[in-house]
Amino acid sequence: MFAVVTLLIKTESDGMTFFMGNTSSRLVFFDFLVGMQSFKWPQWLEKLAKHLLPSMELQEQYDLLQQEITDLKKQLLEAENELRITRHAFESQDGILVTDANNIILKVNSAFTRLTGYRQDEVLGMTPSLLKSGRQNADFYRKMWTELREHHYWQGEVWDKRKDGTIYPKLLTIKAITDDSHHVINYIATFSDVSQQKEAKENIYRLAFYDPLTQLPNRRLLMDRLSLALVNSQKNKSYGAILFIDLDNFKTLNDTKGHDFGDLLLMEVGSRLSSSVRQSDMVARFGGDEFLVILEDISSDEQIATQGALRVAEKVCQAIRHTYEIKGYHYHCTASIGISLLSGGNNIHEVLRRADTAMYHAKQTGRDAYCLFDPQMQAMIEHKAGLEADLRVAVNQNQLLLYYQIQVDAEQRAYGAEVLLRWLHPERGLVQPTQFISLAEETGLILPIGHYVLMSACQQLKAWEQSESTRDLVLSVNISIRQLCQDDFVKQIKDILEVTQVNPSKLKIELTESLVMDGTSDNAKKMLELQQLGIHFAMDDFGTGYSSLVHLKRLPLNQLKIDRSFVGNIVNNPNDAVIVRAIIAMAAALDLEVIAEGVESQEQMEILRQYGCKAFQGYLFSRPLPLEEFHGLLH
Numbered sequence: 365m366f367a368v369v370t371l372l373i374k375t376e377s378d379g380m381t382f383f384m385g386n387t388s389s390r391l392v393f394f395d396f397l398v399g400m401q402s403f404k405w406p407q408w409l410e411k412l413a414k415h416l417l418p419s420m421e422l423q424e425q426y427d428l429l430q431q432e433i434t435d436l437k438k439q440l441l442e443a444e445n446e447l448r449i450t451r452h453a454f455e456s457q458d459g460i461l462v463t464d465a466n467n468i469i470l471k472v473n474s475a476f477t478r479l480t481g482y483r484q485d486e487v488l489g490m491t492p493s494l495l496k497s498g499r500q501n502a503d504f505y506r507k508m509w510t511e512l513r514e515h516h517y518w519q520g521e522v523w524d525k526r527k528d529g530t531i532y533p534k535l536l537t538i539k540a541i542t543d544d545s546h547h548v549i550n551y552i553a554t555f556s557d558v559s560q561q562k563e564a565k566e567n568i569y570r571l572a573f574y575d576p577l578t579q580l581p582n583r584r585l586l587m588d589r590l591s592l593a594l595v596n597s598q599k600n601k602s603y604g605a606i607l608f609i610d611l612d613n614f615k616t617l618n619d620t621k622g623h624d625f626g627d628l629l630l631m632e633v634g635s636r637l638s639s640s641v642r643q644s645d646m647v648a649r650f651g652g653d654e655f656l657v658i659l660e661d662i663s664s665d666e667q668i669a670t671q672g673a674l675r676v677a678e679k680v681c682q683a684i685r686h687t688y689e690i691k692g693y694h695y696h697c698t699a700s701i702g703i704s705l706l707s708g709g710n711n712i713h714e715v716l717r718r719a720d721t722a723m724y725h726a727k728q729t730g731r732d733a734y735c736l737f738d739p740q741m742q743a744m745i746e747h748k749a750g751l752e753a754d755l756r757v758a759v760n761q762n763q764l765l766l767y768y769q770i771q772v773d774a775e776q777r778a779y780g781a782e783v784l785l786r787w788l789h790p791e792r793g794l795v796q797p798t799q800f801i802s803l804a805e806e807t808g809l810i811l812p813i814g815h816y817v818l819m820s821a822c823q824q825l826k827a828w829e830q831s832e833s834t835r836d837l838v839l840s841v842n843i844s845i846r847q848l849c850q851d852d853f854v855k856q857i858k859d860i861l862e863v864t865q866v867n868p869s870k871l872k873i874e875l876t877e878s879l880v881m882d883g884t885s886d887n888a889k890k891m892l893e894l895q896q897l898g899i900h901f902a903m904d905d906f907g908t909g910y911s912s913l914v915h916l917k918r919l920p921l922n923q924l925k926i927d928r929s930f931v932g933n934i935v936n937n938p939n940d941a942v943i944v945r946a947i948i949a950m951a952a953a954l955d956l957e958v959i960a961e962g963v964e965s966q967e968q969m970e971i972l973r974q975y976g977c978k979a980f981q982g983y984l985f986s987r988p989l990p991l992e993e994f995h996g997l998l999h
C-alpha cells in the first residue's frame with residue numbers, strides 16, 4: 365500500500381515541470397513552476413494509474429486522482445488569469461518601478477521608460493534617487509521614509525528629473541510589500557506625470573485671481589491679501605498702508621484714442637507700479653483704471669508708517685508721471701492717490717473706503733496728487749452723500765428753478781439772457797449751481813436735470829413769443845459735456861423743439877471750452893447737425909482752457925464768451941487786457957460773435973467796447989433773477 369512514486373513530466377509546448385509525489389494515501393502534491401495550456405489529463409492519468417496502483421484499488425485511486433487533478437486544473441487556470449491581469453496591470457499608463465528591500469531597482473515597466481526616458485537596462489541595480497531633481501530637500505525624503513516604515517504607504521507630489529534633464533511634477537505612490545513575517549521585501553512605486561493637470565490648475569488659478577491684461581492680482585486676490593495684512597498688522601503690532609490709485613482723465617483717453625491705447629497704458633502703469641514698490645508689497649488692479657498697493661509692516665510707529673506711505677505715494681506719482689510712448693505717441697498721464705493706514709483694529713471695507721475717500725480728495729485738489737485720509741474728509745463725503753440724496757428728490761419735486769441773467773448790446777439794450785439754475789432746498793435755502801452742478805455731473809443726475817432745463821427754457825422762449833418786449837430775446841442754456849455725449853442728444857433736442865414749437869434760432873447752447881476740446885469728433889458732428897437746425901453755439905469761459913485754434917476752427921460755433929476772470933482784471937492787469945483784446949480780434953477773424961461775461965463796472969464796459977466787444981453780461985446790468993423780476997427788468 366505504500367508505493368512511493370516520483371514522476372517528472374515535461375511538456376514540449378509549455379516547458380512545464382510537473383512533480384507528482386507520494387501516492388500512498390490520498391496525498392498527492394504538485395509543484396507548478398509555470399502555467400500550462402493543453403494537457404490531456406484523463407488519458408495520461410488512466411495510463412499512469414494502471415501502471416502504478418494495485419488493481420483492486422485502481423478505481424478508487426483513479427477517482428481520487430481525477431478529483432485532485434480537476435481541482436488543480438481549476439487553480440491553475442485561476443493563477444493563469446491572475447498572472448495575465450498582473451501582466452496587463454504592470455504595463456499600464458502609469459510608470460511602475462519595483463525595488464527590493466534595499467531600494468535597488470529590480471524591474472520597471474514601459475511607461476516608466478516613456479515617462480523618464482530611462483530604459484530598464486539602464487536603471488536595473490540602481491536606486492530611484494537617480495530620478496531626483498533636487499527640488500525636494502533631505503527633510504522631505506526623511507518624512508517620506510518615516511511614513512513608509514510606519515504605514516508601508518506614501519503618496520505625494522514630487523518634482524523629478526528625466527534622462528534629458530527636464531524637470532516635471534509627478535504624483536507618486538509607494539507601497540512596501542511584506543512577507544509573512546512582516547519584513548519588507550519589495551517597494552512598488554507607481555507614478556504619473558501631472559504637468560498638464562498642474563498647468564491647467566495654474567491656469568484656472570490665474571484666471572480666478574489675476575487680471576488678464578496687466579497680469580497683476582485682481583480684486584479677489586487683493587481682498588484676501590488685505591484681510592491677511594490686517595491680521596498680520598494686529599499680530600505684529602505694526603502699521604501698514606494701502607494706496608488707492610486712480611488714473612486721471614483715463615476715460616477721455618479711452619474715448620479719444622480707443623481702447624487698445626487705453627489697454628497699453630494700463631499695462632505700462634501696472635509694470636511701473638510693480639517696480640516702484642518692494643517685492644513683498646502687493647500691487648493689484650482693482651478694476652478699470654484703479655490700482656491698489658498694499659504696503660505691509662512699515663513700522664510700529666504711526667508717524668513713521670505715515671511718512672513711509674507718503675514717500676511711496678510720491679514715488680508712485682513720479683513713476684506714473686513719466687511720459688509714455690504708446691503706438692508712436694508721447695502720452696502724459698497722472699494719477700490721484702488716496703492713502704489709508706492699516707492697523708489691526710480696522711476692517712477691510714473701512715480701510716478701502718478711507719483710501720477711496722482720500723483718493724477722491726486728491727482728485728478734488730487738482731489731480732496728480734496724493735492725500736492721506738483724515739476723518740474730516742469723511743464728514744465732507746457724508747455731506748456730499750446727503751446732498752446727492754437730496755438732489756435726486758429735488759429733480760422730482762420741482763425744487764430746481766430757472767434764473768435769468770440779462771445780456772445786453774453795446775447800447776445796453778437787452779437782446780437775450782442766460783439761464784442759470786438755482787436749487788430751492790427745503791432746509792438749506794437757495795443753493796448755488798457751483799455747489800451742486802459738479803455733483804450732478806458725477807452722479808449722472810445732470811442728464812435729467814439738463815433735459816429739464818432745456819425743456820423749461822424752450823417753453824419760456826415759446827411764452828416770450830407772445831409779448832413784444834420778449835419776442836426777440838435769445839436764451840443761452842448751459843450744457844454739460846455728459847449731455848452732449850449721449851448718443852440720442854440730437855434727437856432729444858429735436859423732440860423738445862417739436863413739443864414746444866419754438867424757433868431754434870432763439871436757442872443758444874453754451875459749452876465749456878476744455879470739455880468740448882476733449883470730446884470726440886462725434887460731438888462736433890452733433891453740434892453741426894443742431895446748428896443746421898438753426899441752433900446757435902457759444903463757447904463758455906473762453907481763454908481758460910486749451911484755446912487751440914485748430915479745434916476752434918473745427919467746431920461749429922457762433923459765439924465766444926470771454927471768461928469773467930479776464931474781464932474782472934481788465935482795468936488793472938495789462939496782461940489780461942491784452943488777452944481780452946486778442947480774443948476779440950481772433951473772434952472777428954474767425955467770424956464769431958463775442959460776449960464778455962462778468963462785467964461789473966462801467967469802466968470795464970468802456971474798455972471792452974473800445975476793443976470791439978458788442979455784447980455784455982454781468983452784475984453791472986443785473987444779477988441772475990427769477991422770471992418775474994427778470995420781466996420787471998425788461999420794462
Ligand SMILES: Nc1nc2c(ncn2[C@@H]2O[C@@H]3COP(=O)(O)O[C@H]4[C@@H](O)[C@H](n5cnc6c(=O)[nH]c(N)nc65)O[C@@H]4COP(=O)(O)O[C@H]3[C@H]2O)c(=O)[nH]1
Pocket residue numbers: 769783784785796797798801814817842843844874904905928961962963964981982983984988
Ligand atoms: N462775479 C461775478 N459773477 C457773475 C457776474 N455775472 C454773472 N456771474 C455769474 O457767473 C456765472 C456764469 O455762468 P457760467 O459761466 O455759465 O457758469 C455756470 C455754469 O457753468 C453752471 N450752471 C448754472 N446753471 C447751469 C445749468 O443749467 N446747466 C449746467 N450744465 N450748468 C449750469 O454753474 C456756473 C455758475 O453759475 P452761477 O453761480 O449762476 O454763476 C453765473 C453768474 O451768476 C458778475 O458780474 N460777477
